[in-house]
Amino acid sequence: MDMVASVLAFLAHAGHSVVSCADDLVSWLQTLLYVNAIQPLLFHAGMMDVDEDTYDALYWVIIGVLEVGLMYALLRPLEALAPAEKWRDRKGVGVDALYTWVTRLGILNLLFFFTMQPFFDHAQSTLRLMGVKTVDLDNLWPGVTTEPLVAFAIYLVVLDFCSYWYHRLSHRYGVWWELHAVHHSQRKMSLWCDDRNHLLDVLGQSCMFAVVALVIGVPPAQFVVLVALTNFMQSVQHANIRVHFGWLGERLLVSPRFHRRHHAIGYGHEGTTYGCNFGVLFPWWDMMFGSASFNREIEPTGVRDQLEGVRYGEGFWAQQGYAFARIGRRLRSRAPRAASAARREARDDATVS
Template structure:
């Protein structure tokens, strides 16, 4: 019995992508077409799964009710862009050569990017265990990336786009400034040079992890209980991070999937309240503007934050 995702990705490759690449003279990338088709197929499945599970939760157990849902449309656009593969495809095209050149240069100087299995030989032949080990390491790295993005004014000017949403829903997970996404890509690129990249043969596990991230943004009264909250990040736990009072430097609950790092570094807040979300200091365009308006406002804030402070003559 074949995997339906593999079958669909294969069909997309054979009947759409490969003929298209041949037609436009880009067959040199044909080897990557299947990977992208698989990514897009699982991305579409992620969106469908989010919709099927999170929407009823938000409908029947909401924290807030809003008369107008138009601002969520922009968040939906961010999600499709990020999950179905357009954004990763653009990122790949832009950075593939840089990455190849850099890793090639490192290899020429005797440094072959490592893998976790080489450092811990016991993991060899246990790909699922290896995947979970990588998931923990990358979640740890993401905790610090996220925490630092609140620490520096110029970085938070970009990240404020993510926090500005007052009508936070499961669609809000991917609303990020492009430069913030770029920094994240560079961040994980550097991490990959240190510990390697995880095996990617388990797209279902990736799907589950990404679903948990989306769920954590859902507008629903959902807690995993005392123990569950300490094992996986729930919508209630992550909402505390998005609370209006927690925007900026003095935030908490930075974790994405696992709460362990917040517990370990003293930033966990297991309060049981469901506070309103948003960033009161962020420009209004970041909260309610369209996609381009949000990107532009984020860029302006970033440039202003980088500019030296004005001196007042008295």
């Protein structure tokens, strides 16, 4: 037991050192860029009233750039060395890179967390004054947050559980699926594909993630690391690489193969009919709730009706717009069906009476 405790203490210490080193580097870059580039620009544009907010926002932008740079440096060589699928060209992949920059520099997760935090703090202190216990981790398990590594692991698992259900439900409901289908419409999955999402879906996802994190009491510094880790793991899963984590590894962490199965035409997504492998970080939820499939085949990815000529758009705005068009069609086709059901019911009532 002593051994476990000292290993945990060592890991916590190492993790803390890495995070504080990264924080020092980002802060140094933030000041350098701000003083030499951003501040003079703001000064010339007569916008010095927003200088403090801009300085703060720059921190997150730098984190986003470093994260994307690291992801590219690690995953792109692997894609070239051991691709899961060989393509004639990389046409259609570029738009996903655009999504990545928009999402990771917008850093919506962080933005939501930090703008909602004061409201949550206020609500929590009001509840405490009223004698109501909140659900944050320290209340449920007093003292656990003094072990940062244990608390971090619990936060990660709780957030991943919620992400599993968010993802699974987005396949279940028609209108929601049409938004999520933007993600599934990529037939050339690559390291960039993770952020290819409808903007409304991104908004919903970031909002859910931030609210859950605030409710369970994730401290800001840990939230930044949680988001960075989740983003990185998701880039790995979408990368066009032929790797297998081994029997056990595939069951511990979502691998590129496991997630590729989720994107496979005819198996993984299939709109609201069925689906498998919804897990975001851990495949445990799929195993627990009967939606796991550990197929080893590399299958073509995309949405089935793309093969029948349904268009999902090539460019960013087309993809965003087509989703609304599909939602419109779905709602219109639902309206006559509802009307005829109502007519049938009225007829049946008349016959009965």
